[in-house]
Amino acid sequence: MEIDFFWIGLGIAAFGYFIGNGLKNFKNPEGKFLFDDEYPTLIKEKDLHTYLNLSKAEVADLLNKHPNAPKVELDGTTYYPYKPFMKWVTSTEIYQ
The missing domain is CATH 1.20.5 (Single alpha-helices involved in coiled-coils or other helix-helix interfaces)
Known part of the structure; x- marks a missing residue:
C-alpha cells in the first residue's frame, strides 16, 4: 500500500x-x-562539414571564399556559432 x-x-x-x-x-x-539543445552552441571548424552535410573540401572552399562568416576564435581554435552561422548560410548574401 x-x-x-x-x-x-x-x-x-x-x-x-x-x-x-x-x-x-x-x-x-x-x-x-x-x-531544444539538439544542436551545439559552437561548432569546431573541423566538424562544420557534418552540420552542413558537405564534404570537407566544399566547406574549406566556402570559408575561403567568404572570410566574413560568423566565427569566434578562442585559444587558436576557430568555432562557428550554430544559429548565426546557419542563418548566414541560408541568407542570400553569400550567393552574390
Whole structure:
C-alpha cells in the first residue's frame, strides 16, 4: 500500500514539473523547451562539414571564399556559432 502512494506521488511530481516547465514559456512561444539543445552552441571548424552535410573540401572552399562568416576564435581554435552561422548560410548574401 505504501509503495502505491510512492508511485502516485512520483507521478504527480513529474506531472507538476512538466506543467510548470510549459507554463514558464506560456507567453513566450519562442522560449526554450526541454529538448531544444539538439544542436551545439559552437561548432569546431573541423566538424562544420557534418552540420552542413558537405564534404570537407566544399566547406574549406566556402570559408575561403567568404572570410566574413560568423566565427569566434578562442585559444587558436576557430568555432562557428550554430544559429548565426546557419542563418548566414541560408541568407542570400553569400550567393552574390
